[in-house]
Amino acid sequence: MGLVNSPAQMVGLAYNAGKYKGDLPTVQLFLRGIMGGVYIAVGAAFATIAMTGVAPLLGAGMAKLICGAVFPIGLIAIILTGMELFTGDAMLLPMAVWAGKSTYGKLIKNWTFVYLGNLIGSIAFAALMVIAPFTQGNFTAPEPNAFGLMAVTLTIGKILTYKAAGTTGMLSLFFSGIGCNFIVCLAVLMAMTGQDVVSKMAAIWFPIMSFVVIGFEHCVANMYFLPVGKFLIDAFPGLITKLGPDGKAWNALLQTNNGLSWSDIFVWNILPVTVGNIVGAIIVIGATYHYCYKVDVCEVPAPANPAANAQALSAKK
Numbered sequence: 286m287g288l289v290n291s292p293a294q295m296v297g298l299a300y301n302a303g304k305y306k307g308d309l310p311t312v313q314l315f316l317r318g319i320m321g322g323v324y325i326a327v328g329a330a331f332a333t334i335a336m337t338g339v340a341p342l343l344g345a346g347m348a349k350l351i352c353g354a355v356f357p358i359g360l361i362a363i364i365l366t367g368m369e370l371f372t373g374d375a376m377l378l379p380m381a382v383w384a385g386k387s388t389y390g391k392l393i394k395n396w397t398f399v400y401l402g403n404l405i406g407s408i409a410f411a412a413l414m415v416i417a418p419f420t421q422g423n424f425t426a427p428e429p430n431a432f433g434l435m436a437v438t439l440t441i442g443k444i445l446t447y448k449a450a451g452t453t454g455m456l457s458l459f460f461s462g463i464g465c466n467f468i469v470c471l472a473v474l475m476a477m478t479g480q481d482v483v484s485k486m487a488a489i490w491f492p493i494m495s496f497v498v499i500g501f502e503h504c505v506a507n508m509y510f511l512p513v514g515k516f517l518i519d520a521f522p523g524l525i526t527k528l529g530p531d532g533k534a535w536n537a538l539l540q541t542n543n544g545l546s547w548s549d550i551f552v553w554n555i556l557p558v559t560v561g562n563i564v565g566a567i568i569v570i571g572a573t574y575h576y577c578y579k580v581d582v583c584e585v586p587a588p589a590n591p592a593a594n595a596q597a598l599s600a601k602k
Contacts, residue, residue, distance in 0.1 A: 291377075294379075295574075298477040299376070300380055303382070306395055307387035308543050312557075314398040317367070322509075324360075325360070326359070326406065326410035327531050329356065330422075333435055334432050348496070352497055356493060357493035364489060365482065375466065376466075383579075403490075404508050418432060432462035432588060437524060445538035447553050447554065462557065462564070463562075464501040476488045504559040504562050512550065518539070
């Protein structure tokens with residue numbers, strides 16, 4: 286047998302994966318969602334630290350390239366260890382429903398509990414980063430360390446830059462969400478073409494690196510990127526009035542808005558990005574591949590889902 290599944294087999298695997306995920310119990314979805322959120326947060330934290338200090342030396346483009354090069358560890362860990370990510374499930378569950386392998390009720394259950402799990406896991410890891418690496422426990426200092434400052438800068442750029450643009454900023458978030466999950470779901474599908482670990486890792490790595498370098502917005506990644514910056518600003522309020530070397534505000538947007546609120550986080554990023562991610566998953570990728578290969582899948586059976594087979598065998602016993 287070859288090491289690469291055909292596109293028809295790939296779509297068949299997507300149907301099977303969506304069915305399997307739709308059949309998971311609520312507690313399983315929630316726990317797997319928490320772990321998925323943690324794994325994405327690990328990649329986001331890794332990316333933040335790796336890009337710190339790079340732009341002044343090598344340029345903004347190289348900083349983004351380094352950020353993107355290390356970020357994919359999160360999705361690789363999720364796919365290889367069988368955890369759950371909302372943005373991938375936003376494609377797989379609808380495809381399973383359209384193939385007659387799942388239902389809209391199961392889709393809603395999956396999306397709800399995986400999304401909540403991703404949110405909790407991401408925020409928990411953000412709190413861990415604030416308590417440990419970004420401050421080393423020193424909350425009496427005037428500001429966090431250089432990595433913490435980088436995290437705050439990223440948070441502000443993902444919220445207040447769009448907020449300052451108003452309606453066009455909101456539209457930009459929505460379309461950025463579409464662009465992001467078009468690429469993320471492409472990575473999920475490409476991983477299904479590989480039959481070994483190295484092939485799956487390579488298939489995931491390059492698309493995920495692409496969306497990060499391009500600058501698209503991912504709702505689950507932002508469930509880490511945004512809270513970690515808010516936690517740091519709340520812990521070090523002097524950042525709001527901090528001055529740069531030129532005597533001007535260290536971050537004018539932060540000073541103008543007098544900090545960040547949770548409503549800023551959800552209204553000016555996570556919610557419009559989530560909607561965009563769903564549209565990118567369902568319309569741009571899921572519907573396209575379902576339409577193109579739904580007939581071929583019937584003629585070329587997809588390899589069975591090992592997890593689904595194991596579940597079936599357990600049920601027989």
